[in-house]
Amino acid sequence: MTDLKEELKAKIIEQLNLEDVAIEEIADKDPLFGEGLGLDSIDALELIVMLDKDYGIKLADPKEGRAIFESVETMASYISEHRK
Amino acid sequence: MNKEYRIQRYGHIRQGRISLNGIPRFESNETDFSIFIKSAYKNFDTQYPKFFKMDSLSKLALIASDVLLENENEKNIALALSNRAASLDTDRRHQKTIQDIENPFASPAVFVYTLPNICLGEISIRHRLFSENSFFIFDRFNADSLFEYANSLLANQKSEKVICGWMEFDQGKYDAFLYVVAKNGIFAHSIEEINRLYLTP
Numbered sequence: 001m002t003d004l005k006e007e008l009k010a011k012i013i014e015q016l017n018l019e020d021v022a023i024e025e026i027a028d029k030d031p032l033f034g035e036g037l038g039l040d041s042i043d044a045l046e047l048i049v050m051l052d053k054d055y056g057i058k059l060a061d062p063k064e065g066r067a068i069f070e071s072v073e074t075m076a077s078y079i080s081e082h083r084k
Numbered sequence: 085m086n087k088e089y090r091i092q093r094y095g096h097i098r099q100g101r102i103s104l105n106g107i108p109r110f111e112s113n114e115t116d117f118s119i120f121i122k123s124a125y126k127n128f129d130t131q132y133p134k135f136f137k138m139d140s141l142s143k144l145a146l147i148a149s150d151v152l153l154e155n156e157n158e159k160n161i162a163l164a165l166s167n168r169a170a171s172l173d174t175d176r177r178h179q180k181t182i183q184d185i186e187n188p189f190a191s192p193a194v195f196v197y198t199l200p201n202i203c204l205g206e207i208s209i210r211h212r213l214f215s216e217n218s219f220f221i222f223d224r225f226n227a228d229s230l231f232e233y234a235n236s237l238l239a240n241q242k243s244e245k246v247i248c249g250w251m252e253f254d255q256g257k258y259d260a261f262l263y264v265v266a267k268n269g270i271f272a273h274s275i276e277e278i279n280r281l282y283l284t285p
Contacts, residue, residue: 017136052189
């Protein structure tokens, strides 16, 4: 689970072009949207694509994303349960 | 429509050089556009993380507009930009992501830049401009059309000033030229002068 969280942090930084953010600056429970990393709606779509492309998880209802993408911890937990 | 307007200032980003009214503001020997424009961003100490999410055309437009508007207080400024390649460079990137039939994952972050006028939105968001904006596709730099369009916007009181210019990016090649048209300014607003300024960075 720890490895998955670190992997997710690296992917988020790389795929969302967070140029000035380092892996160690993202805490597991930091909010990804709003006052946390400040991700936006396009970033949310990128994360949905990332779940599908890298972990084989298709979100049937994009509204699910709100809870799944709350933090790296919630993402890692969801991926662990649903990855193919 | 008979009023005479003036060009207040102009800027270029061309061949590793960023200039304002012909005076260099940043120069680099870097030939890779992405490295060059990132160096310019850091050189100007630009604090705008969204820059890194933009496509090359919008990065070019953002830095060019930042230099042009650094001491500007007016917010009622219209935008009239143009180029030849539209958003073709980003269109190709998008095409690459979807043409692999086995692995067709389009990137939303790339797709949103597959229109050239998105760079106008980026400039408007950055500088909080809420006025008219248009992006034209021409075969080559077209001073005549920009001249007429700027005159029309100002004469019809659509804005207090107009930023006009050429914002071209394709396959690593770039050429940005912006100028501000207003009631007062140091350069004549004429087709001849616009062409002269375009050709003499």
